[in-house]
Amino acid sequence: MSSANEVRVGIDVGGSAIKAGRIGADGAIQAEQNWEAPHFERGPSHVLDGIAELARGLHVERALGIGVPGLLDRARGFLIESPNLPSFKALDVKGELAKRLGLEPARVHVENDANAAAVGEQWLGGARGERDALVLTLGTGIGGGLILDGKLFAGEGMAGEVGHVVIDPGGRDCGCGRKGCVEQYASATAARRRALEAGLPREAPGDLKLLAERARTGGAQERALLFAIGRDLGRGLGPVLCLLDIRCFVFGGGFSAALDVLEPGIRAGIEERSYGDRQHHVRLQRATLGPKAGWIGAAKLAFG
Numbered sequence: 001m002s003s004a005n006e007v008r009v010g011i012d013v014g015g016s017a018i019k020a021g022r023i024g025a026d027g028a029i030q031a032e033q034n035w036e037a038p039h040f041e042r043g044p045s046h047v048l049d050g051i052a053e054l055a056r057g058l059h060v061e062r063a064l065g066i067g068v069p070g071l072l073d074r075a076r077g078f079l080i081e082s083p084n085l086p087s088f089k090a091l092d093v094k095g096e097l098a099k100r101l102g103l104e105p106a107r108v109h110v111e112n113d114a115n116a117a118a119v120g121e122q123w124l125g126g127a128r129g130e131r132d133a134l135v136l137t138l139g140t141g142i143g144g145g146l147i148l149d150g151k152l153f154a155g156e157g158m159a160g161e162v163g164h165v166v167i168d169p170g171g172r173d174c175g176c177g178r179k180g181c182v183e184q185y186a187s188a189t190a191a192r193r194r195a196l197e198a199g200l201p202r203e204a205p206g207d208l209k210l211l212a213e214r215a216r217t218g219g220a221q222e223r224a225l226l227f228a229i230g231r232d233l234g235r236g237l238g239p240v241l242c243l244l245d246i247r248c249f250v251f252g253g254g255f256s257a258a259l260d261v262l263e264p265g266i267r268a269g270i271e272e273r274s275y276g277d278r279q280h281h282v283r284l285q286r287a288t289l290g291p292k293a294g295w296i297g298a299a300k301l302a303f304g
Ligand SMILES: [Zn+2]
Pocket: 163, 164, 174, 175, 176, 177, 178, 181
């Protein structure tokens, strides 16, 4: 166990910014630093140098956690590939950072970014105190991290990837190479596309904030569209409920601000794709850590 005064540094590599911070074992944030608009196109070395500089600026001592987007060899801390960062392939994140920071490789904890965010939300955020929860991020795609029995469950590395549950075989093409994945219908990007196609909200088609506001204040078309999007999301969650009987779903990412107006649809989709009375016992909650969830979770993992 870590003693109460120990601290860890966490890093979260996102597509538009790299976020980092230092946090105590008691959950008190001591410092934060962001690297806005990193030049990923300059290649992995440049980015790893910058990350090491961030960590040094936060006085990294014994251990470091880092969340990265993409497919990982978690045991070795290797990034196999990252769909959003094509030049980051077969990258020894653990070894390269350990070398730059003078740490033992075992002290560098590398995790998938959605998993790291789930750990953060379970430690200090919207899934706090939950034994079992699926933490979803509604953003460009739909990311997911699974907490089972109080701990991150990663399977062989890709557990919780609920965004690629197929809800419409033969439907829209997905970046994963399949068709009809739920993230093609219910991510923030998909919702914006659907709103634009429907010309909603009328004043500014594609504006999700306004779309939700109109739905709340009686816009029948807006409400119907958000119901349909929510139902598609729920159709993706039904199989999760069937398999794991999880009662707590926590939603983060920009589009989660619309959770109140998505909820009736989500429940209808769950009802349609699972069975029993469980739908009535499912809790749909908002994530609360916002963009800090990833680095906080990565730091938590570094406490061991
Ligand atoms: Zn997919």
